[in-house]
Amino acid sequence: MAKQKDIEIHPWEPYGAAAARVVRVRTEELFAHEAGVLDTSDIERVHDMRVATRRLRAVLEIFAPCFPHKPFKEALGDVKALADALGERRDPDVHIDAMNAFAQGVLATQRRGVETVVAGLRARQAAGNEALAEALAHARENGLRERLLGLAEAAEAEYAR
């Protein structure tokens, strides 16, 4: 799993100043994971990007009062949509792994049923990949990264001194 970058924070710094720094770092981390995320042969890529999305979404919500309301809500909505799409792809990945591990432990006569479940999960995985491709394209077209960095910039201008 991708390790998150440590961000130095101080108890007495303004909440808004910390918000700017933390959101900027987590935004860059998210988009650093975009390359190769649609490759279903390497499920760790989508996992890393999903984790990065969760971290970003968490900090956005924790620091919500520090950002201009409307652009914040719009950016948060887009991050949520991306997180949902990553989840649609990731959930079958996880379940396929679990089913394969289970199949290793059961009798040969019991494997067929597990394989049937895996086949259904593979279909969900493919559909999830298509949805993820759309969500990534949407994020690029709507300049999500730039809008998030803009939020950080606005908070920095307002509260970092």
Add this chain to the structure above:
Amino acid sequence: MKARKVKGLDPAAPLADNAERIVRVRLDELGSFMPRAADPSEVEALHDMRIAAKRLRYILEITGPCFGAYAGTAVKMTKDLQDLLGEIHDCDVQIPEITEVLERLVTEDAVAIATAAGDVSDLPASAVRRAPHRRDYAGLVALLVHLRARRGLLFARFLETWREYERKGYRARLEFAVSERSEPRPPAPAPAPDATADGAGPAADGAGPAEAEEAAPAEGAAPAEDAAPDSEPDAVPEDPGAVPEEADAAA
């Protein structure tokens, strides 16, 4: 589950004071699911408690270094609790999914063997030997048996973990830790030369301007609720400090 609203957040006030408010609300939220979640059939309460644990974990991961040392311990304890609840949730998601697959195959096979039998007055048991999915059943049933048994074990571990946290004073110790600050408050900047012209100089104890003193609580003390701004900034969302809800607990 919608996160509880955190009142009195102020972007210009110290990070630790705001984070303390968020942690206290999230900690309350987590505790509010007990004892309901101690009932194994309360699937929704267990799921909501997992989300509450996740919300608390995230705020502690980000702002834990602002507080007393126990905040760091609490991050790991909260993550362990969240992971355990996530494993239970995975079982709660998979059991109905596998049951549905099994039911679908049974329905398809029933139609198939009845159709194959044609115009008969009754169906011999041997007809099942030709059911299209006959080789799937053993595995699906084995999977259900495993999931149910595992869910039971995980739930027992969850109860044991929660009781252990109660014995160790998890909540009280975390509440105390977030009332502490990891660094002393920095000295107030020297006043500008003209600030003393009208006699309004710094406070005699060197605590800095009165406005700043109101914004931050004394070290080791929780901020009083009435010290918060009367109204929230326009930018305050409905659920500051909330974190994502998603089904993949294993990720």
